[in-house]
Amino acid sequence: MNRPWLAAVSLAPLLGATQTLLQASAIALCSLLVIGLHRLCMTPLRKVLDGSAKLFASVLLAALLVTCLELGLRAWALPLSLALAPYPALIAVQCLLFEFALGNNARWRTAAMTLAGFASLCIAMGLTRQLLGEFANLRLASLLPGALMLLGLLLALYNRVRQRRAPSRRQGKL
Template sequence: MNKASVQNSLMLAPLIGATGSLMTALGLWLMFVAVMAVYGAGMGPLRARLVPWARVPAGVMLAAALTSCAELAGQAWSLQWQQHLGLYAGLIALQCVVMDSNDFFQSPWPDRLRLCGLFGALMVGMGLLRELIGNGTLAAHLSWLTGGLDWPGVVLTADGGLRLATLAPGGFILLGLLIAGWQAWHRQTPSN
């Protein structure tokens, strides 16, 4: 199986499930970046000292510990935000282990930063679009990430929006429409 397809398929679940609002998407991406950075820094020295068969179990233990610590920190910071993440924060540990077994952490820094940046742009973009379409608001739950700054956000419609956009099927539909739009925009016209 192609390495990129494994990494991309693992990122699809949080991309669809945790982008119902802008703050949930932004928070999960920040958690993803923090856990991946600490995992890469911690697993680097361990990898050289472990026999090949012990690398995956050690990676699982390290990734699970780091993700659990990040979830506990998120719960202490903002319980509402952490509850909206659901099980998607736990998938970060799985992403760490699979990306490590696919030599992600041995790739050059620009490639790693590009993938994390692209994932963050997709998460924040989907969260923004789904919140705008689904709730008719913008940054309505900013207090979840700021730790108490009580700002109601920008309400764009009085009666809300299209509720389907905030649900998982709406996320798949929106992602499909975005992919179709991207392909239509970059379609090469045949020269006759």
């Protein structure tokens, strides 16, 4: 899977729609739902369509699913829909990226692991931003530049925790 492209496309909803834990949980759940449904609906279509027909079907299906999601949010959760603003529409781009990054192979495990990582990062960002904004009275954490700084700190913490020692064959001889 082309992870740098997926990470780049996922940054806008991750940074913009995670001001609170509720918003972060909502965008994570919406992403899981729409991308999962897109993959599920495209599975039988991949076998019968090829080339531009498959691309056209994927674009239409992603647009359909995201439109249904936005209409559902406006009908049953208007305050949440207004808080999420344009970010649920960007899930359609993630659907297309998943479709063509994974290709014709049904790599459900790879897709599920990537989506689970995105959802957990959304929830971690939302929780941290809400805690820093409300309890630590750090207003910057609830703004977009603060989210970018916080993401950098979370990634640095992740790299520090997952730091591995180089194998002995890579170490120089003394």
